[in-house]
Amino acid sequence: MRNENHTQKEEFNITVYTENHIGLLTRIAIIFSRRKINVESLNTSPSEVEGIHRFSIVMTETAETVRKIAGQIEKQVGVLKVYFNTNQDVVWQEMALYKVPTDVIAERAVVERLLRENGARAVVIRKDYTVFETTGHREETDNLLRVLEPYGLIEFVRSARIAIIKDSEGFHRKLQEFEQSEPHDEVVENEYLSSREKVFTM
Amino acid sequence: MLTKEKQATALPKQATSISGAEAVILALLEEKVDTVFGYPGGAIMPVYDALFDYTDRLNHVLVRHEQGGIHAGQGYARASGKVGVVFATSGPGATNLVTGLADAQIDSTPLVCISGQVYAHLLGTDAFQEIDILNITTPVTKWNYQVANAEEIPDVLAKAFYIAKSGRPGPVLIDITKNAQLQQFEFSGYQPCQHIRSYRPKPVVRQEYILQAAELINQAQKPFILWGQGVMLGAAEKEFRAFVEKSGIPAAWTIMGAGALPSRHPQNVGMLGMHGNYGPNVLTNECDVLIAIGMRFDDRVTGRLDKYARQARIIHLDIDPTEIGKNVPVTVPVWGDCKETLPLLTELVEPRQHTAWLQQFRRYNEQEIEAVIQEELFPTSEEMTMGEVVQQLNELTGGDAIVVSDVGQHQMVACRYASLNHTRSNITSGGLGTMGFALPAAIGAKYGAPERTVVAVIGDGGFQMTLQELGTIMQSGADVKLLILNNRFLGMVRQWQELFHERRYSFVDIASPDFVKVADGYGISGKSVSKREELRGALQQMLSHQGSYLLEVMVTKENNVFPMVPQGCSVSEIRLS
Numbered sequence: 140m141r142n143e144n145h146t147q148k149e150e151f152n153i154t155v156y157t158e159n160h161i162g163l164l165t166r167i168a169i170i171f172s173r174r175k176i177n178v179e180s181l182n183t184s185p186s187e188v189e190g191i192h193r194f195s196i197v198m199t200e201t202a203e204t205v206r207k208i209a210g211q212i213e214k215q216v217g218v219l220k221v222y223f224n225t226n227q228d229v230v231w232q233e234m235a236l237y238k239v240p241t242d243v244i245a246e247r248a249v250v251e252r253l254l255r256e257n258g259a260r261a262v263v264i265r266k267d268y269t270v271f272e273t274t275g276h277r278e279e280t281d282n283l284l285r286v287l288e289p290y291g292l293i294e295f296v297r298s299a300r301i302a303i304i305k306d307s308e309g310f311h312r313k314l315q316e317f318e319q320s321e322p323h324d325e326v327v328e329n330e331y332l333s334s335r336e337k338v339f340t341m
Numbered sequence: 342m343l344t345k346e347k348q349a350t351a352l353p354k355q356a357t358s359i360s361g362a363e364a365v366i367l368a369l370l371e372e373k374v375d376t377v378f379g380y381p382g383g384a385i386m387p388v389y390d391a392l393f394d395y396t397d398r399l400n401h402v403l404v405r406h407e408q409g410g411i412h413a414g415q416g417y418a419r420a421s422g423k424v425g426v427v428f429a430t431s432g433p434g435a436t437n438l439v440t441g442l443a444d445a446q447i448d449s450t451p452l453v454c455i456s457g458q459v460y461a462h463l464l465g466t467d468a469f470q471e472i473d474i475l476n477i478t479t480p481v482t483k484w485n486y487q488v489a490n491a492e493e494i495p496d497v498l499a500k501a502f503y504i505a506k507s508g509r510p511g512p513v514l515i516d517i518t519k520n521a522q523l524q525q526f527e528f529s530g531y532q533p534c535q536h537i538r539s540y541r542p543k544p545v546v547r548q549e550y551i552l553q554a555a556e557l558i559n560q561a562q563k564p565f566i567l568w569g570q571g572v573m574l575g576a577a578e579k580e581f582r583a584f585v586e587k588s589g590i591p592a593a594w595t596i597m598g599a600g601a602l603p604s605r606h607p608q609n610v611g612m613l614g615m616h617g618n619y620g621p622n623v624l625t626n627e628c629d630v631l632i633a634i635g636m637r638f639d640d641r642v643t644g645r646l647d648k649y650a651r652q653a654r655i656i657h658l659d660i661d662p663t664e665i666g667k668n669v670p671v672t673v674p675v676w677g678d679c680k681e682t683l684p685l686l687t688e689l690v691e692p693r694q695h696t697a698w699l700q701q702f703r704r705y706n707e708q709e710i711e712a713v714i715q716e717e718l719f720p721t722s723e724e725m726t727m728g729e730v731v732q733q734l735n736e737l738t739g740g741d742a743i744v745v746s747d748v749g750q751h752q753m754v755a756c757r758y759a760s761l762n763h764t765r766s767n768i769t770s771g772g773l774g775t776m777g778f779a780l781p782a783a784i785g786a787k788y789g790a791p792e793r794t795v796v797a798v799i800g801d802g803g804f805q806m807t808l809q810e811l812g813t814i815m816q817s818g819a820d821v822k823l824l825i826l827n828n829r830f831l832g833m834v835r836q837w838q839e840l841f842h843e844r845r846y847s848f849v850d851i852a853s854p855d856f857v858k859v860a861d862g863y864g865i866s867g868k869s870v871s872k873r874e875e876l877r878g879a880l881q882q883m884l885s886h887q888g889s890y891l892l893e894v895m896v897t898k899e900n901n902v903f904p905m906v907p908q909g910c911s912v913s914e915i916r917l918s
């Protein structure tokens with residue numbers, strides 16, 4: 140770790156596989172709050188494995204801090220596995236909803252064109268308002284926001300980020316390893332240590 | 342004492358209908374718990390009711406405050422190596438556990454605390470004595486869980502014990518609603534827990550790191566071992582000693598590690614950190630390889646991190662991977678239980694004797710003796726020093742006692758100077774520094790190690806924080822020797838005010854009652870001495886007294902603990918005066 144430049148902050152995606160236990164969210168949240176680290180976004184949902192929950196957490200920090208936080212999270216009883224990745228290592232999406240007055244949309248064809256250009260679609264069309272949806276990276280959802288603002292945007296909401304790790308086979312196999320009563324020799328407890336050169340240097 | 346006669350109750354073998362409360366007691370018996378510390382109340386009454394039928398097999402110590410109960414549980418765990426068990430009621434009973442939980446969490450002490458909770462249907466309604474203890478204790482427990490259904494009790498308690506004692510130990514709190522305690526259910530036996538899929542107590546040992554560590558050690562010219570409580574938590578004292586002796590490397594300890602290697606061992610070069618010894622602190626910044634074993638580079642040990650052992654390659658052995666590289670960058674991380682990793686390492690290290698290097702520690706030690714230790718242990722001043730009391734105590738106990746210390750100057754003096762022949766002999770609040778810890782912890786230590794002499798060294802300030810536990814001693818008959826070092830000040834704070842706040846002694850002048858009379862009120866014999874001629878005799882009397890005894894020694898008012906690494910300084914800037 141010595142001689143490495145860990146002062147550069149960047150966006151990280153933390154993926155946490157957990158039991159579906161009450162109180163785990165608090166335990167995970169405390170790990171961030173006690174270090175005064177802001178969570179940029181947090182999503183929790185079921186995973187591909189029944190009964191296993193998946194958290195997606197986004198934060199901007201140094202790799203060193205993220206490594207420590209990931210370790211602290213993984214240490215909690217009820218947490219099965221933690222991965223952390225930079226944006227290059229994941230496929231990620233956020234969803235946004237925009238509410239605009241319908242009369243403006245109807246009157247101005249230009250808005251429709253803008254929506255099409257921004258890959259948005261209408262979710263609800265009422266007499267008084269219309270709700271559009273778009274999904275994508277931050278720049279994309281921000282773009283539409285900027286475009287719609289002059290047209291009397293009433294309400295806007297964006298979801299937490301969800302991310303899929305590019306280089307991952309899912310969690311089924313990993314879970315089988317954890318379920319064996321004796322931990323298997325080949326179970327690598329904390330994978331970030333496999334890339335030892337990146338973490339510890341002589 | 343007990344008025345009720347009861348036949349020894351056998352554990353039900355087949356499925357029988359029992360209450361949740363009884364399931365709690367059966368679980369404790371299955372876990373071979375012999376002593377519980379606790380205090381009853383409305384929400385835990387069913388458990389107490391069930392206990393009433395098992396008092397022939399489960400000893401319960403009624404404390405005077407739940408904080409006393411949990412510190413007693415900690416003392417028990419630290420002296421015995423077993424899990425300490427504590428009962429408390431809901432609301433105020435449970436919140437009174439928080440300090441002890443925090444203390445146990447930071448000092449890795451295995452505890453299972455069982456708190457009562459209001460009926461499940463009242464949860465979240467601000468019912469009488471309802472408190473959200475789960476959320477309050479989340480940051481200070483290794484694990485916590487609320488039970489609202491009796492059927493869960495056997496499995497949850499099995500999990501609680503397993504989590505508390507395995508891997509890096511810690512405190513667990515199980516909150517049980519009153520309806521779950523009362524509920525009858527089909528109990529079909531107790532299964533101890535051996536595996537939880539989302540909990541891995543030990544990392545897998547990696548041979549490659551052992552090899553790298555051994556190579557570094559074998560090439561080193563000035564290797565230095567720092568050890569902490571991990572050696573004891575892993576019950577690896579023998580393995581540790583074998584490593585120290587084969588490698589010939591000087592070894593220094595954190596206060597939590599004191600006693601894992603006897604004080605007089607020739608390679609034991611002393612205590613690390615803020616009030617540690619001169620040599621080990623200075624030479625930390627001279628060694629070429631630092632081997633940290635079961636310690637966590639606390640800021641009280643490292644001082645300024647950016648000036649800490651920058652020249653050294655660091656090998657860190659720890660069961661908790663998140664400790665490795667947390668504060669100090671590490672060259673070789675040796676993951677694992679040191680009971681497993683140390684023998685692997687010992688096998689690979691070459692037998693050596695680092696005579697010249699050890700000699701450097703001795704030279705610094707001579708300087709320290711001359712500047713500090715001689716006058717502290719054998720004062721020429723009229724008034725008594727804390728150090729001479731500890732020194733006399735060492736001579737009389739031969740270093741065989743368990744020394745439980747409170748927090749303050751007397752703690753640093755006790756830890757520095759107590760001679761410890763045996764492991765698990767130094768019990769103190771290391772990470773949290775909780776005043777009021779020693780009296781109840783000493784009671785617990787006596788239950789954890791009944792055959793040993795337990796001496797609590799306590800300041801006049803700290804004693805008044807949990808003085809009510811004299812009532813526990815009175816009632817339980819626990820034989821603990823209370824040694825109060827009275828300097829009529831909140832000494833450690835006064836020392837800081839003297840050194841760093843231009844002697845502005847803001848609220849550190851503390852008045853005390855007549856401690857001997859107070860003890861007398863509890864039926865505990867005692868004495869107060871202020872003359873050197875009386876000291877040895879009084880200590881002798883205390884030690885040979887049948888049962889508990891309180892000895893107050895009036896010591897110099899304004900003595901300072903030196904050496905000292907001032908806050909924000911590097912360990913090599915340690916001051917002798």
Ligand SMILES: Cc1ncc(C[n+]2csc(CCOP(=O)(O)OP(=O)(O)O)c2C)c(N)n1
Nearest residue numbers: 749750751774776800801802803831832833
């Ligand atoms: C519960 C708690 N409150 C406050 C402190 C801060 N504190 C640390 S040492 C100390 C003074 C202790 O005085 P005393 O018990 O008389 O021991 P001495 O230092 O004089 O030996 C204080 C107030 C603490 N450690 N714990």
